[in-house]
Amino acid sequence: MTTVTDTSVRTDDNPFALSHLDALEAESVHIFREVAGEFERPVILFSGGKDSIVMLHLALKAFAPAPVPFSLLHVDTGHNFPEVIDYRDRVAARHNLRLHVAHVQDFIDDGRLRERPDGTRNPLQTVPLLDAIETGRFDAVFGGGRR
Known part of the structure; x- marks a missing residue:
């Protein structure tokens, strides 16, 4: 299983970086979807x-x-x-x-x-x-x- 670990802060140079909370949410969404597909x-x-x-x-x-x-x-x-x-x-x-x-x-x-x-x-x-x-x-x- 892949884990989201990029917790860098959004900046003008990196507008796509995830905040810590966004990374946790993305990881949770990923887990829900994986479980739906496997169970x-x-x-x-x-x-x-x-x-x-x-x-x-x-x-x-x-x-x-x-x-x-x-x-x-x-x-x-x-x-x-x-x-x-x-x-x-x-x-x-x-x-x-x-x-x-x-x-x-x-x-x-x-x-x-x-x-x-x-x-x-x-x-x-x-x-x-x-x-x-x-x-x-x-x-x-x-x-x-x-x-």
């Missing part, structure tokens, strides 16, 4: 939070004006604000994307997971995530995090 059922992790919003924005940019050829997957802890869930659903509908949701609560209810004494559910997301990947037969998963 059958990729999926983008999408919670409606800031990191996943950026991931979706990059995917939209990578394939514009065509639709994004991936579904979205959210592992819902059950501890989200209703406004975040509403936003998640509106974004998926606006871009005509299929949204898969795995609910941590379902795994607690059927005994596959136990509620933690401290009440946090973020560590409980792994089992529902792996189950959703297997059930959905996803062969590539995009996730975003700040660095």
